[in-house]
Amino acid sequence: MIIEKIKWVIANSVENLYPGISIQIDLEIPPEGFGDFSTTIPLKLAKILKKPPIKIAEEILQNIKSDIFQSIQISKPGYLNFLLSLDTYKEFLVSLEKDKEKYFYKKPNDKKVQIEFVSANPTGPLHVGNGRGGIIGDVLANLLKTQGFEVEKEYYVNDAGSKIDSFAESIFYYYLLDCDIKTNFPEDGYKGDYIKDIAKKIFNESGKRFSKMVKKNAIEQIKEVGKNFMINDIKLSLEAFGINFDSWFYETTLYKNEEIQKTLNIFKNTPYTYTSDNAIWFKSTSFGDDKDRVLVRGSGEPTYTLTDATYHRNKWERGFHKVIDIWGADHFGHITPMKALIQGMGLPKDFLDIIIYQIVHLFEDGKEVMMSKHTGSFVTLDELIEEVGKDAARIFFLLKSADTHLNFDVNLAKSRTIENPVYYMQYTFARLTNIFKEGIKRGIKYEGIARAESLKLNKEERNILNSLIFVEELLNKVSNDYSVSKIPFATLELAQKINAFYQKHKVLQAGKLTQQRLALVNTSLITLSLLFDVMGIKKIEKM
């Protein structure tokens, strides 16, 4: 791992020169003309050491002893710019070719991580907003796997509580209409066509049977049918979007085995609960919340707050070292209470990370499409995937960082699918694979980089190699800050460099350089393949 080595060399030098100072080594690909890689470490140290950055850069430079570099230079305010030696590039090509995608994988670190995402209530089909959370979670899971984590993807099914009740009552209302019985539409009911479809389906299968039962029992049974229907529908949508969950966790299971009662007992044994107005309260203000939260209602029923605490306690007991929840911005207000609950139960504060992604706004014909399950007006994820295709839709979501608002222009997505960058990536991949095919036709055999003699690199080749090497740092960075949108950007940049090279230099008619260039093509394909896998998009050899 070249990046790791470079960082190690710099860190070592810093440690020798300034004992006791610990600092994170940063590496970046500098603007053209400033070397292959660079670091701002002297600038950062300048603050701590209160010394001019150029002076520090000089000291570090003097102290570094390594044959990784061809040369090291200092520039303006205090950058260190590194030029890699040809042997380093050769060594990189050899190991990447040998280990293939695994080159970028870290050894297992025995840390179990759970990512919980989508988790939309099973009261309606997934809409495009759910797609955004889905992509972030799915890609993050793929990424963390490369970094040695054992990752589990979980969907939390809120199949208890008032939402699902109102869902069942809504179906029942339409079912009764099918039986020619007119009742009052339930308050906060759901009006989408899919509700009517489920009602019709039940009517067609069971006739008027439920209309003759005690209402409560009828609704209870209809709830089961409707719920299962919706969950199945959601599973199909996710599958079409390329997302597979390892685990489906049902909220109702928390109500079994007195799990909620156990959680309540834990809280009661802390100084953080009290009773007021017949309700049991959690003193979340002790953990920075702006008001306390009810755990058990005056009626004796647990609140969502208590079941969610129970759910997270359950995660802890399943042995995860880290749990990541991905929520839409409409759940923002729940972050502080949730983190307070974690601490209130005595779990480590950093056990839970929460990623918030901003709401998706849909625009059609220049007008915003209001999305609501209650009114039944929204664009489903299925419709989107059908219009633009799975890979294009995935990249469309992935390209926006989670904390920016996403304005989704439906017309644009429908009419300009060709302009989606995913095609550029896939095209690049297809072109490269074609070089090998063409080589076979012409009787040119690739013998492997290990047998090639010393390298001779032009500017374009060096650019590609630097990007390939830097993927190591990209993955590392994203695993720390969860900024999955960096992956498609880096992939596009790599593809751009590859195309620039492709345009300017021939591979199969390069004489003595042909083998070296085939090695570059081969390792580029390996790296693209890894990036495509992390993003969950298809590798296409023929477009």
Next chain:
RNA sequence: GCGCCUAUAGCUCAAUUGGAUAGAGCAACGGACUUCGGAUCCGUUGGCUGCGGGUUCGAAUCCUGCUAGGCGCGCCA
């Protein structure tokens, strides 16, 4: 009212978390190849980083006061 998110080229977005000349794609204009895929490449035009102050060697990024849009502020989930 309070908390958080956002505001960057005509449009959609970046900017390695305080670093080099703020970069890409689309759009517009001008170029490039008789043999590995033109769904490509190269170049030009386009910026008071929403507005005003401050912090320092250095600010799109930090602090502060505004403006505009969004999300939230239940014994709902």
